[in-house]
Amino acid sequence: MRRQHPELADSLAYLVRRGRLRTLLPGVYAEAALAEVPLTRMRAAVAWDANAVLTGTAAAHLTFWGDLQVGTVSLAVRARRNPQPGFAFGKRNIPPELIPRQHGLRCTVPALTAMDLCTTHGGNAIDAAPRSRSTTLSELHEALRLTPERRGNDERRRLLLDSRDDPWSPAEREAHRLFRAAGISGWVGNYPLPLLGVVYYLDIAFPAVQLAVEIDGRAYHSDAAAFERDRWRQNDLVLAGWRVLRFTASMLELQPRVVVATVQRALN
Numbered sequence: 001m002r003r004q005h006p007e008l009a010d011s012l013a014y015l016v017r018r019g020r021l022r023t024l025l026p027g028v029y030a031e032a033a034l035a036e037v038p039l040t041r042m043r044a045a046v047a048w049d050a051n052a053v054l055t056g057t058a059a060a061h062l063t064f065w066g067d068l069q070v071g072t073v074s075l076a077v078r079a080r081r082n083p084q085p086g087f088a089f090g091k092r093n094i095p096p097e098l099i100p101r102q103h104g105l106r107c108t109v110p111a112l113t114a115m116d117l118c119t120t121h122g123g124n125a126i127d128a129a130p131r132s133r134s135t136t137l138s139e140l141h142e143a144l145r146l147t148p149e150r151r152g153n154d155e156r157r158r159l160l161l162d163s164r165d166d167p168w169s170p171a172e173r174e175a176h177r178l179f180r181a182a183g184i185s186g187w188v189g190n191y192p193l194p195l196l197g198v199v200y201y202l203d204i205a206f207p208a209v210q211l212a213v214e215i216d217g218r219a220y221h222s223d224a225a226a227f228e229r230d231r232w233r234q235n236d237l238v239l240a241g242w243r244v245l246r247f248t249a250s251m252l253e254l255q256p257r258v259v260v261a262t263v264q265r266a267l268n
Helices: 006-017 038-048 056-063 110-121 123-131 137-146 153-162 170-182 224-239 249-254 256-267
Strands: 021-025 028-031 073-077 087-091 188-195 198-206 211-216 243-248
Touching (some): 006 021, 006 028, 056 073, 056 110, 123 170, 170 198, 170 211, 188 224, 198 224, 211 256, 243 249, 243 256
Parallel strands (some): 073 087, 211 243
Antiparallel strands (some): 188 198
């Protein structure tokens, strides 16, 4: 930052002209090769305004959703700031208990971040946060309670109600809707099952009859390592006395009646 090193003002200007440095914000510079790295841009924003709090996709990328693309870095600030390319500053008061530090940066907690992202990412934001084990449904409800009267809260409450059985993906959310509509009961979403020193989270479990329903989404089962883990996992479940049914997102979308009928047959 130029204000921390006023004696280097001419050198900084020279390096910017040569392309060695990039100006990210007025008086804030970064090595050109690192200028587009999300963490670099987040550090620049918080350095520019020490009271700023990272929100939205920036906070999600930092805390629980590492593969989420960060376009504009959004921040909550105490006083209005002029717009800057690549950054969005919104005047907002956030309860202190909802502002932890991550990598030395102030950001919103995963629960509040997920609630914020509902306006752009819908239920996917709520799914992603618990899936990362960084928050819980009760913490999501608490974040909503601590930030009342915000525009869009009615829709956030609706999405939280739709998430009451703890789905961790859009496909699981759809399966929950199907089961509820069909009157299928006795199941638990993302049921923790300790087995052989490992805790397996079953997408949907009927613990009373040891029936597991696994929802296979390509986004979460596409790489070779995940494919191998799924096979070991299923073997462990079967050897422990569990029956396992597997469905894909396409099955849920295109043949929902067959999915429901299959589960009912297993229960009967």
